[in-house]
Amino acid sequence: MGLRVLAAMSGGVDSATAAARAADAGHDVTGVHLALSQNPQSYRTGARGCCTLEDARDARRAADVIGIPFYVWDMADRFKRDVVDDFVAEYAAGRTPNPCLRCNEKIKFEAVLDRALALGFDAVCTGHYARIDPDRGALLRAADEGKDQSYVLAVLTSDQIAHALFPLGDTPKKQVRVEAAERGLLVAEKPDSHDVCFIADGDTQGFLARQLGTAPGPIVDVDGTVLGSHNGAYGFTVGQRKGLRVDRPAPDGNPRYVLSIEPVSNTVTVGPAAALAVSEITATRPVWTGCPPPLAPVECSVQLRAHGEVYPCVAWLDGGELAISLRAPARAVAAGQAAVLYDGATVLGSATITATR
Amino acid sequence: MLPEAISAMTEELAQLGNPSSLHNAGRRARRVIEESREQLAEVFGARASEVVFTGGGTEADNLAVKGLFWARRGADARRTRVLTTAVEHHAVFDSVRWLCDADGAVADWLAVDGRGLLDPAVLRTALARDPASAAVVSVMWANNEVGAVQPVVSLAAVAREFGVLFHTDAVQAAAQLPVDFAASGVDAMSVTAHKLGGPVGVGALILSRGAAPVPVQHGGGQERDIRSGTLDTPAIRAFAVAAVASARRREAEALRVGALRDDLIRQVLLAVPDAVLNGPPPGPQRLPGNAHFSFPGCEGDALLLLLDARGIACSTGSACTAGVAEPSHVLLAMGADESRARGSLRFSLGHTTTQADIDALGACLGEAVTRARRAAGAATR
Numbered sequence: 001m002g003l004r005v006l007a008a009m010s011g012g013v014d015s016a017t018a019a020a021r022a023a024d025a026g027h028d029v030t031g032v033h034l035a036l037s038q039n040p041q042s043y044r045t046g047a048r049g050c051c052t053l054e055d056a057r058d059a060r061r062a063a064d065v066i067g068i069p070f071y072v073w074d075m076a077d078r079f080k081r082d083v084v085d086d087f088v089a090e091y092a093a094g095r096t097p098n099p100c101l102r103c104n105e106k107i108k109f110e111a112v113l114d115r116a117l118a119l120g121f122d123a124v125c126t127g128h129y130a131r132i133d134p135d136r137g138a139l140l141r142a143a144d145e146g147k148d149q150s151y152v153l154a155v156l157t158s159d160q161i162a163h164a165l166f167p168l169g170d171t172p173k174k175q176v177r178v179e180a181a182e183r184g185l186l187v188a189e190k191p192d193s194h195d196v197c198f199i200a201d202g203d204t205q206g207f208l209a210r211q212l213g214t215a216p217g218p219i220v221d222v223d224g225t226v227l228g229s230h231n232g233a234y235g236f237t238v239g240q241r242k243g244l245r246v247d248r249p250a251p252d253g254n255p256r257y258v259l260s261i262e263p264v265s266n267t268v269t270v271g272p273a274a275a276l277a278v279s280e281i282t283a284t285r286p287v288w289t290g291c292p293p294p295l296a297p298v299e300c301s302v303q304l305r306a307h308g309e310v311y312p313c314v315a316w317l318d319g320g321e322l323a324i325s326l327r328a329p330a331r332a333v334a335a336g337q338a339a340v341l342y343d344g345a346t347v348l349g350s351a352t353i354t355a356t357r
Numbered sequence: 358m359l360p361e362a363i364s365a366m367t368e369e370l371a372q373l374g375n376p377s378s379l380h381n382a383g384r385r386a387r388r389v390i391e392e393s394r395e396q397l398a399e400v401f402g403a404r405a406s407e408v409v410f411t412g413g414g415t416e417a418d419n420l421a422v423k424g425l426f427w428a429r430r431g432a433d434a435r436r437t438r439v440l441t442t443a444v445e446h447h448a449v450f451d452s453v454r455w456l457c458d459a460d461g462a463v464a465d466w467l468a469v470d471g472r473g474l475l476d477p478a479v480l481r482t483a484l485a486r487d488p489a490s491a492a493v494v495s496v497m498w499a500n501n502e503v504g505a506v507q508p509v510v511s512l513a514a515v516a517r518e519f520g521v522l523f524h525t526d527a528v529q530a531a532a533q534l535p536v537d538f539a540a541s542g543v544d545a546m547s548v549t550a551h552k553l554g555g556p557v558g559v560g561a562l563i564l565s566r567g568a569a570p571v572p573v574q575h576g577g578g579q580e581r582d583i584r585s586g587t588l589d590t591p592a593i594r595a596f597a598v599a600a601v602a603s604a605r606r607r608e609a610e611a612l613r614v615g616a617l618r619d620d621l622i623r624q625v626l627l628a629v630p631d632a633v634l635n636g637p638p639p640g641p642q643r644l645p646g647n648a649h650f651s652f653p654g655c656e657g658d659a660l661l662l663l664l665d666a667r668g669i670a671c672s673t674g675s676a677c678t679a680g681v682a683e684p685s686h687v688l689l690a691m692g693a694d695e696s697r698a699r700g701s702l703r704f705s706l707g708h709t710t711t712q713a714d715i716d717a718l719g720a721c722l723g724e725a726v727t728r729a730r731r732a733a734g735a736a737t738r
Contacts, residue, residue, distance in 0.1 A: 030662070030666070069662070069665060069666070071658065071661075071662055073658070114735035115659070115732045115735050117735070118728060118731040118732035118734070118735045119659055119662065119663060119728055119729070119731075119732045120663070120728055
């Protein structure tokens with residue numbers, strides 16, 4: 001007996017193929033396109049965006065081809081509150097958020113899942129590349145490591161994962177495109193979406209400047225010497241090298257990088273690459289899905305940004321916070337990003353980075 | 358489509374001939390067009406020469422509202438005022454808004470009451486305030502969402518007193534009510550085929566001879582130089598066949614459908630005691646095939662999904678291009694707040710509706726409303 005499955009369909013090839021696979025697997029599938037923009041663009045600008053009218057049409061066409069009912073759910077208010085406003089507030093606080101992760105946590109697997117469950121559905125299906133261990137209910141990396149999206153799903157709780165379906169986790173993206181074409185899905189050749197979907201022109205700095213206004217402040221070196229000025233500390237990310245507009249070169253002639261962003265004094269501190277090295281990380285709001293909350297330090301590995309490197313580490317709980325000690329230093333770790341702990345391909349848990357040393 | 362309309366249309370599709378051509382095939386097609394025009398005129402109480410074919414109800418409404426406005430203002434620059442209601446179909450509603458935004462018109466949105474009805478006294482007051490500035494009045498015959506039947510005869514008489522042209526969108530009324538153009542006293546009336554069991558994509562603007570709208574689209578001037586475009590002979594033939602058949606059955610069908618509708622209301626209120634019937638009570642002020650409810654605490658689109666899954670098709674009202682349900686402008690104009698407007702569903706009954714359909718709705722509505730309420734609770738977290 002199949003499940004009653006709500007397939008979130010963005011209008012892209014992945015979610016369309018995922019919905020088709022769920023239907024093939026014998027589930028009773030209903031497609032839903034989430035309208036997330038308060039002012040939907042009529043047409044895509046480039047390949048960006050997941051909430052244009054054209055994307056809604058692509059999703060509807062795919063549902064028609066698969067032969068499933070299809071609806072549009074207006075989640076624009078929730079999306080603005082939980083993703084867009086949060087994104088802006090995080091930057092304003094000197095952190096670097098990941099809005100895709102936030103959208104999975106608050107929209108797809110909270111707002112949508114809650115509504116789906118209330119309406120009598122059993123699960124929400126998406127086109128994410130990740131697998132779920134059927135025995136333990138743990139989240140696993142996708143078979144296609146280049147496409148793996150377990151990092152942006154690692155914020156999900158065990159309960160959320162228990163109601164999730166990721167039919168593409170075992171398949172390389174290339175093969176998904178071939179399969180979509182064989183199924184007659186017209187989005188088979190549609191380019192992947194990139195960047196932040198609610199910033200249509202891809203200009204994050206411009207978007208933040210419009211939201212937050214200009215707030216000039218100093219750029220200083222580690223000694224506190226003022227090297228230049230900026231129009232808003234929110235415009236910087238730890239590890240950033242370009243666009244610093246520092247007049248004087250460093251004494252040693254080496255490039256400078258953003259080391260930290262201090263929102264209260266509106267100060268951006270820059271320094272040499274060596275100063276970006278981080279070996280201790282503190283992270284908040286830990287979620288454990290691949291193991292119980294550990295009572296003793298755990299030997300594992302950690303990923304610190306989407307598609308980022310994986311570092312061997314020891315992790316333990318310190319009060320309610322997660323403490324991570326890296327075996328070898330990592331470079332440019334930004335507060336606001338998720339620290340996701342892995343044991344091999346298994347996601348053990350995740351937490352949001354608050355401080356680094 | 359009615360079977361007789363389908364066979365008339367398919368038969369005609371196999372025939373050759375542009376009704377504007379002078380050769381034999383053209384003359385044959387022209388004869389079909391003119392016979393259809395005469396049949397439609399008879400059904401709608403008009404002269405054949407008053408029937409202007411269009412590509413459907415939306416085109417007829419655009420032609421009437423914009424064309425009559427342009428004609429009257431063209432003749433007298435002071436006439437910039439369009440009087441209409443906020444419960445019109447989008448074909449009229451958005452035409453008026455466009456005239457205001459793009460072409461200097463001033464809209465007088467006449468207030469309807471809580472049932473969706475316009476009191477002729479409201480129209481009289483609005484016209485009397487400044488009769489010389491009025492260009493055209495447009496009030497629908499019957500509302501497509503809540504089924505309210507407007508007092509068109511009285512309204513048209515008021516407009517006539519002030520010498521202002523009166524248009525009515527009778528698209529929704531034509532299938533269910535006796536719609537008589539001449540007896541109603543209106544100057545222009547929109548109808549469409551697919552509401553009568555005919556094909557989509559063909560309709561007519563019935564125009565009294567004194568009303569000469571400025572064309573919206575230009576070309577060969579096939580229809581009295583008011584409407585251009587090659588006439589679609591098969592569709593027009595099927596339109597006439599459907600209109601004749603629909604008129605023949607209308608009275609009996611209205612009784613049958615009205616009784617089913619009354620039972621639907623009974624069953625809905627039984628299953629969901631706090632449901633609210635929107636629009637006028639069953640009777641002459643309401644279309645027999647219409648029932649429209651607000652379900653407090655529900656979102657209409659959640660209910661629609663649940664009922665759709667059980668084979669029951671209903672409608673939440675208007676949808677924007679992306680398919681996002683928007684609160685009905687009709688309910689808002691009737692004084693509903695946004696949450697009540699969003700929690701509303703329309704049930705339409707027609708010639709295929711049976712008692713079994715009503716019973717099926719009665720059997721599953723209660724559970725669907727319970728679930729939809731739970732979903733609405735989840736959404737506000």
